[in-house]
Amino acid sequence: MLMGSLGKVATQQDHSCERYALLKRLSEITGQAFPKIELRIQEANSSFHAQAYVLGGRQVVTLLGGLAFHTRLQKDGLLFTVLHEIGHHVAPGPRITRTNPLSCDCAADHWTITEGQRLFSSHGMTLDIRSALSEIELALSDLMPASDLNSERWCFDWSRRKTALTSAPARQVVECEFRRLHS
Numbered sequence: 556m557l558m559g560s561l562g563k564v565a566t567q568q569d570h571s572c573e574r575y576a577l578l579k580r581l582s583e584i585t586g587q588a589f590p591k592i593e594l595r596i597q598e599a600n601s602s603f604h605a606q607a608y609v610l611g612g613r614q615v616v617t618l619l620g621g622l623a624f625h626t627r628l629q630k631d632g633l634l635f636t637v638l639h640e641i642g643h644h645v646a647p648g649p650r651i652t653r654t655n656p657l658s659c660d661c662a663a664d665h666w667t668i669t670e671g672q673r674l675f676s677s678h679g680m681t682l683d684i685r686s687a688l689s690e691i692e693l694a695l696s697d698l699m700p701a702s703d704l705n706s707e708r709w710c711f712d713w714s715r716r717k718t719a720l721t722s723a724p725a726r727q728v729v730e731c732e733f734r735r736l737h738s
Contacts (some may be wrong), residue, residue: 564601567626567697577630578623583639585616592616592644594637596623603698605636606658607643616640625694632690633685638671638682639663645670649674649731659731661719668720689719 576598581591585594594615604623616637622628628636642663643651649659658666672682 564603564621566599568620568624570624570717574624574719577633578618579682581633584675585641587678588674589641589645591613592641594618597621598623603694605640607640607663609656614644614670622694625697625701627694627697629692629708631687632681632694633674634682634689635667635684635687638667638675642666642671655733661731665718683719685698687719689734692717 582594582596585592592614593616595615597617598620600619601621602619603625604619605617605622606618607616618633618640619638622636623633639660640663642665644655646658646662646666648662648665651657651659672684673675675682
């Protein structure tokens with residue numbers, strides 16, 4: 556889950572033809588690059604949230620409408636979000652828990668800026684990491700106080716997370732950042 560369990564309701568929505576075309580393109584590329592992963596858009600749900608999960612043996616990524624149609628999220632923010640959620644399914648490294656098949660947030664982030672962006676780029680969709688993080692942070696700032704964007708949780712600590720995602724070179728994740736800080 557890119558934003559933890561935020562689930563805030565987003566009121567700023569973009570339901571333009573361009574937004575639908577972008578979401579359709581993201582879905583098409585996901586299907587081409589990852590035939591076992593289903594990308595779902597739940598337009599009617601206005602919560603600002605995205606998640607990866609396994610349902611009946613199927614790998615699913617869901618963008619809720621409040622995130623998928625938020626006006627502050629453009630191509631880079633949405634692409635980063637989709638890649639991050641796909642990363643939970645395919646990234647090597649630490650798992651969310653020992654019994655959970657999904658990668659932790661830090662491993663999903665690392666996969667996003669390495670393998671994920673390369674795969675989508677080969678399908679004609681490039682990712683600007685700095686732009687993506689800025690878009691996500693702006694959207695989050697519409698939904699929560701700025702003080703909450705520097706929480707101890709990796710998914711909300713945007714200053715630390717941006718540093719990790721924009722520092723070169725990206726190091727392989729062998730230990731979950733959240734568990735490392737809280738063990």
